[in-house]
Amino acid sequence: MTPRRKRLLVVLGIFGGVSAAVALAVVAGRQNISFYYVPSQVALGKAPIDKQFRIGGLVMQGSVRRKPGDLTVHFVLTDYAHQVPVKYTGVLPDLFREGQGIIAHGQMGPNGVFVADQVLAKHDSKYMPPAMAAALKKNARFKPTT
Amino acid sequence: MPWFFVVAAGMIGYGLVDGLVFAPPDYQQGDAFRIIYVHAPSAWLSLFSYSTMAFAGAVALIWRIKVGYAVAAAAAPIGASFTLAALVTGSLWGRPMWGTYWAWDPRLTSELILLFLYFGVISLRQAFEDPARGDRASALLGIVGFVNVPIVHFSVYWWNSLHQGGTVMRLGKPEMPGSMLWPLLAMLCGFMFFFGAVLCMRVRGEILLRERQATWVREAVQA
Numbered sequence: 001m002t003p004r005r006k007r008l009l010v011v012l013g014i015f016g017g018v019s020a021a022v023a024l025a026v027v028a029g030r031q032n033i034s035f036y037y038v039p040s041q042v043a044l045g046k047a048p049i050d051k052q053f054r055i056g057g058l059v060m061q062g063s064v065r066r067k068p069g070d071l072t073v074h075f076v077l078t079d080y081a082h083q084v085p086v087k088y089t090g091v092l093p094d095l096f097r098e099g100q101g102i103i104a105h106g107q108m109g110p111n112g113v114f115v116a117d118q119v120l121a122k123h124d125s126k127y128m129p130p131a132m133a134a135a136l137k138k139n140a141r142f143k144p145t146t
Numbered sequence: 147m148p149w150f151f152v153v154a155a156g157m158i159g160y161g162l163v164d165g166l167v168f169a170p171p172d173y174q175q176g177d178a179f180r181i182i183y184v185h186a187p188s189a190w191l192s193l194f195s196y197s198t199m200a201f202a203g204a205v206a207l208i209w210r211i212k213v214g215y216a217v218a219a220a221a222a223p224i225g226a227s228f229t230l231a232a233l234v235t236g237s238l239w240g241r242p243m244w245g246t247y248w249a250w251d252p253r254l255t256s257e258l259i260l261l262f263l264y265f266g267v268i269s270l271r272q273a274f275e276d277p278a279r280g281d282r283a284s285a286l287l288g289i290v291g292f293v294n295v296p297i298v299h300f301s302v303y304w305w306n307s308l309h310q311g312g313t314v315m316r317l318g319k320p321e322m323p324g325s326m327l328w329p330l331l332a333m334l335c336g337f338m339f340f341f342g343a344v345l346c347m348r349v350r351g352e353i354l355l356r357e358r359q360a361t362w363v364r365e366a367v368q369a
Binding site: 026037121 | 172173174175179182204207208209210242243244245246249250251252286289290292293297304305306307308310311313321322323326
């Protein structure tokens with residue numbers, strides 16, 4: 001074996017070993033690395049109900065309720081399989097709308113309502129001009145959330 | 147090399163004007179989406195520079211080609227700058243859109259680790275008295291750290307993340323109409339050419355510095 005070949009194998013070996021180690025760690029910690037749980041995981045008891053966690057889903061159409069003269073807002077998060085009601089007091093991000101993806105951080109209340117202390121809006125990877133969104137809405141092939 | 151700068155300036159110039167002035171606003175984000183014209187190319191180049199650096203280091207380490215170390219050393223600070231630019235622009239966009247400057251999201255965290263890897267590679271090179279050992283150690287760190295590059299890219303697909311998936315760098319059609327896409331692609335190519343030009347310039351300086359004892363350098367300096 002030439003020294004060059006040996007060095008190639010050593011470098012590949014080190015890289016392969018580190019990749020394997022990282023891959024194993026990633027697979028083992030898959031759930032911990034995820035930023036949020038979806039409502040189905042909460043319903044199936046896979047979310048840490050007794051601790052603080054993040055829950056992500058779509059704001060259900062027609063579920064947003066506000067009290068007049070108060071910043072408290074109630075809404076329901078859904079992943080089309082299960083729903084979780086959420087209560088939040090504070091300023092909502094610009095992108096918060098019905099049908100929009102939202103991530104709420106907080107804790108499950110005793111009555112099954114998730115009490116959030118932070119609400120983040122998730123943006124999808126679609127970009128389009130307003131005129132195009134309006135045209136698509138007309139054709140009803142795509143449902144923009146404005 | 148001057149041609150690289152000319153092409154880069156042309157494409158970035160077109161991309162900036164078309165992207166910031168003529169492209170239509172987004173239907174949800176309004177004008178705030180325009181930060182993508184700097185953010186996405188910076189983020190892409192942060193990974194591309196890292197790949198270049200790791201590849202150059204591997205070539206130098208395996209085939210004992212000294213220019214490889216010079217290329218790796220020259221690429222590191224450029225890549226670190228792109229990474230920082232991507233993190234800062236993303237953070238500025240995240241505040242109004244997501245509602246927070248920073249979140250410990252898989253994409254954001256892995257990009258931050260990428261920045262620290264760049265810092266590690268840069269400082270490890272200078273930590274040795276013997277420059278040859280510093281070169282070898284930092285090349286090895288660069289290669290090992292390359293594990294992080296696919297993690298940054300695929301983090302948005304592997305895990306539930308706050309960061310959205312790719313709009314352009316994905317399988318299938320880009321999720322963006324041409325009027326928004328063309329300036330973005332121009333910015334991307336412009337950034338690539340800019341990287342190429344700056345890399346050539348820095349490699350030249352790096353080689354002159356490394357070969358300062360060589361007769362050809364002395365002759366070139368005196369001439």
